Amino acid sequence: MLKPQSTATRGLINLDGLWRFALDAADNPQPWTRRLPGRLEAAVPASYNDLFTDAAIRDHIGWVWYQREVEVPLGWAGERIVVRLDSATHEGRVYVGDALVAEHVGGYTPFAADITEHVTPGERFRLTVGVSNVLTNETIPPGKVAVGMSGKESLTYLHDFYNYAGLARSVWLCSVPEVSVDDVTIVTRVDGGTGLVDYSVDLTGEGEVSVVLRDEEGEVVASAEGASGTLTVDAVHLWQPGAAYLYELEIEALADGDTRDIYRLPVGVRTVEVKGAEFLINGEPFYFTGFGKHEDTAVRGKGHDDAYLVHDFQLMEWIGANSFRTSHYPYAEEVYEFADRHGIVVIDETAAVGLNNEVAAGLTGQQAPPTFSDEACNDASQAALAQHVRELIARDKNHPSVVMWCLTNETASNDPASRAYFEPIVELARELDPTRPLTYAAVMFANPDNDNLADLFDVICLNRYYGWYVTPGDLGTAENFLERELRMWADKYGKPLMMTEYGADTMSGMHSVWDQPWTEEYQDDLLATYHRVFDRIPEFVGEQVWNFADFQTSIGIHRVDGNKKGVFTRDRRPKSVARTLRKRWSEIGTTK
Ligand code: GCB
Numbered sequence: 034m035l036k037p038q039s040t041a042t043r044g045l046i047n048l049d050g051l052w053r054f055a056l057d058a059a060d061n062p063q064p065w066t067r068r069l070p071g072r073l074e075a076a077v078p079a080s081y082n083d084l085f086t087d088a089a090i091r092d093h094i095g096w097v098w099y100q101r102e103v104e105v106p107l108g109w110a111g112e113r114i115v116v117r118l119d120s121a122t123h124e125g126r127v128y129v130g131d132a133l134v135a136e137h138v139g140g141y142t143p144f145a146a147d148i149t150e151h152v153t154p155g156e157r158f159r160l161t162v163g164v165s166n167v168l169t170n171e172t173i174p175p176g177k178v179a180v181g182m183s184g185k186e187s188l189t190y191l192h193d194f195y196n197y198a199g200l201a202r203s204v205w206l207c208s209v210p211e212v213s214v215d216d217v218t219i220v221t222r223v224d225g226g227t228g229l230v231d232y233s234v235d236l237t238g239e240g241e242v243s244v245v246l247r248d249e250e251g252e253v254v255a256s257a258e259g260a261s262g263t264l265t266v267d268a269v270h271l272w273q274p275g276a277a278y279l280y281e282l283e284i285e286a287l288a289d290g291d292t293r294d295i296y297r298l299p300v301g302v303r304t305v306e307v308k309g310a311e312f313l314i315n316g317e318p319f320y321f322t323g324f325g326k327h328e329d330t331a332v333r334g335k336g337h338d339d340a341y342l343v344h345d346f347q348l349m350e351w352i353g354a355n356s357f358r359t360s361h362y363p364y365a366e367e368v369y370e371f372a373d374r375h376g377i378v379v380i381d382e383t384a385a386v387g388l389n390n391e392v393a394a395g396l397t398g399q400q401a402p403p404t405f406s407d408e409a410c411n412d413a414s415q416a417a418l419a420q421h422v423r424e425l426i427a428r429d430k431n432h433p434s435v436v437m438w439c440l441t442n443e444t445a446s447n448d449p450a451s452r453a454y455f456e457p458i459v460e461l462a463r464e465l466d467p468t469r470p471l472t473y474a475a476v477m478f479a480n481p482d483n484d485n486l487a488d489l490f491d492v493i494c495l496n497r498y499y500g501w502y503v504t505p506g507d508l509g510t511a512e513n514f515l516e517r518e519l520r521m522w523a524d525k526y527g528k529p530l531m532m533t534e535y536g537a538d539t540m541s542g543m544h545s546v547w548d549q550p551w552t553e554e555y556q557d558d559l560l561a562t563y564h565r566v567f568d569r570i571p572e573f574v575g576e577q578v579w580n581f582a583d584f585q586t587s588i589g590i591h592r593v594d595g596n597k598k599g600v601f602t603r604d605r606r607p608k609s610v611a612r613t614l615r616k617r618w619s620e621i622g623t624t625k
Pocket of ligand 1: 496579
């Protein structure tokens with residue numbers, strides 16, 4: 034479903050705010066059939082975990098319930114009425130009154146239900162949403178409910194960021210006309226100074242389509258009739274990294290000559306291409322600077338927040354970053370819209386993180402059970418990832434800021450079995466979007482000799498921790514190891530290479546005159562070491578530091594109240610390295 038919007042033909046009510054909240058409980062079966070017990074209220078959008086002081090809520094495994102009353106406007110009679118959840122992490126069930134109207138698995142993509150049959154304009158209804166935080170080997174990302182010796186259940190997973198859950202994004206009630214715009218696909222091309230906007234519109238119901246393209250001043254620059262076609266924009270103003278420009282496509286659905294629906298979409302005209310070892314945006318070599326990020330703040334967890342959105346982008350601009358990766362899951366749609374408007378380049382990543390049993394084993398010293406097996410990443414997990422890729426590309430395909438899909442973070446690509454699992458996923462992504470390059474972020478166990486996936490992708494992204502997990506405290510050896518490895522990748526594949534993770538945990542305020550891991554100086558020196566190497570490799574097209582900000586993790590002996598590899602603290606104060614990056618990235622700009 035297209036992102037809901039309010040136009041002359043569409044009504045939109047935001048259902049964010051305080052909802053009644055309760056944990057699932059054996060003594061309250063079918064909680065959607067009545068008012069939730071107790072007095073707890075949860076904020077939407079927000080993860081529920083850190084809102085309450087009760088450990089039983091934070092550590093709860095399974096379903097929780099959100100509930101509120103909703104009144105349908107009288108004026109919506111005759112329209113289709115839809116409830117849309119921007120996400121429910123990780124599984125959602127939506128009830129209108131006693132009726133189940135939607136079920137969705139996958140915590141970071143939207144879903145909707147047509148509830149016209151269940152509601153009456155002018156009347157109120159009870160909206161109940163169940164959300165489960167459970168991860169299994171067949172969810173993306175995977176996880177496991179384990180029972181400890183005391184009989185207590187715990188949820189384990191192979192990614193380090195905390196498993197925040199709940200309604201972390203907005204919930205909407207929408208009215209949509211019978212004849213309406215169901216989907217739009219935009220592909221842009223450039224021919225000299227002329228922009229070509231290929232559009233294709235799907236309608237619900239029988240009708241005709243007419244489209245108008247306006248520039249930022251509101252002047253019509255092109256128009257057309259028909260469900261698909263190409264709009265020609267003379268003297269096109271391109272969407273450029275650091276210099277966004279958005280046209281607006283107005284799509285009108287008509288029936289019997291009358292306007293039935295209007296939907297508007299921002300359009301950035303730009304091209305993306307990988308040529309040899311270069312990553313080209315609008316035909317010009319682009320060098321990525323920036324971060325792997327997280328959706329993570331105190332109290333809200335993964336809850337979307339416009340204030341943090343604005344502030345994070347301000348900090349990225351201040352530091353000279355031109356891009357970020359949505360590590361390790363699709364972010365709230367508002368984030369991409371903001372990037373579109375502000376010329377920030379996005380590598381859009383799936384939630385396929387932790388598909389690698391060796392990562393946990395590497396830390397425990399144990400032998401890892403195989404990642405690609407009936408017990409772990411099996412056919413059902415692959416089908417879940419395929420569905421997730423479909424939902425991600427359907428949701429984000431029209432954002433000019435999105436220049437590449439990252440299909441997985443740190444899977445076991447050193448395992449030959451990874452190929453059979455990922456080859457169909459790569460084919461699917463190429464079929465769904467033939468216009469954008471594909472990548473994956475390769476784990477440190479995968480090197481040019483044992484990796485089984487690199488040839489399937491357009492850009493090789495590496496996550497490397499020389500000087501941290503490998504040779505901690507010894508940056509001289511780290512520099513040698515890094516350079517040797519990067520040259521091997523470059524020589525073997527001749528594809529663009531970039532670093533999507535490098536960094537060091539750093540306690541803000543800790544200092545030393547020596548090479549001491551955890552100090553601010555060490556973070557600065559480690560990054561400088563990497564930068565010297567990057568600057569010596571011609572195939573190198575980008576550097577994204579791990580991480581933009583400190584973030585919450587599950588409990589672990591190598592984590593001090595979370596992962597501290599942020600260039601900013603969790604409350605967004607710069608560590609010393611921020612000024613070093615600011616100098617380097619401001620000089621680089623968009624091309625090196
Ligand atoms: C990685 C992961 C990232 C972790 C990071 C770390 O390789 O991709 O999610 O947070 O290492 O700091 O350990």
